[in-house]
Amino acid sequence: MNESVVRAEPVFSVSLEKALDERMEALRRQVERRAEEIAGEGGGPVDVASLGLALDEALNGRQRWRAGFFELFPPFTCVCAALCLAFAAFGLLFPLLDPIPGEGKSSALVAGFLDIAKIFAGAIVGSTSSVVISAARSRRSG
DSSP states (O other): OOOOOOOOOOSSOHHHHHHHHHHHHHHHHHHHHHHHHHHHHHTSOOOHHHHHHHHHHHHHOOOOOOOOHHHHSOHHHHHHHHHHHHHHHHHHHHHHHOSSOSSSHHHHHHHHHHHHHHHHHHHHHHHHHHHHHHHHHHHHHO
């Protein structure tokens, strides 16, 4: 078999090669500094793990975890809050729209609306406390 080696022409011009080399050197210094920071947080020398994490951060950016809205407030709690406010508003606004004020049908309806609002308020407290308890358990265990 007769193999011939074909030389490829340079992909980049000399000025682009120089710019790429400068940028790679700056990136190398950045990765070295970050690897030293990561290793310093762990209290040890720079190792493969800290270098890999620094490279990953340099390539993909730092991953900062932020809790989303529904991680802080579960959907069930949000629905209960909306319903609680709605029934409380019905209960408080209904007497203003009632043409005959006093002890009649309207007071029973107002009490019913406010009782339903209290039930949803209790559901908010229960669902929120369960989220707090589970977060405390996970923080303690891990």
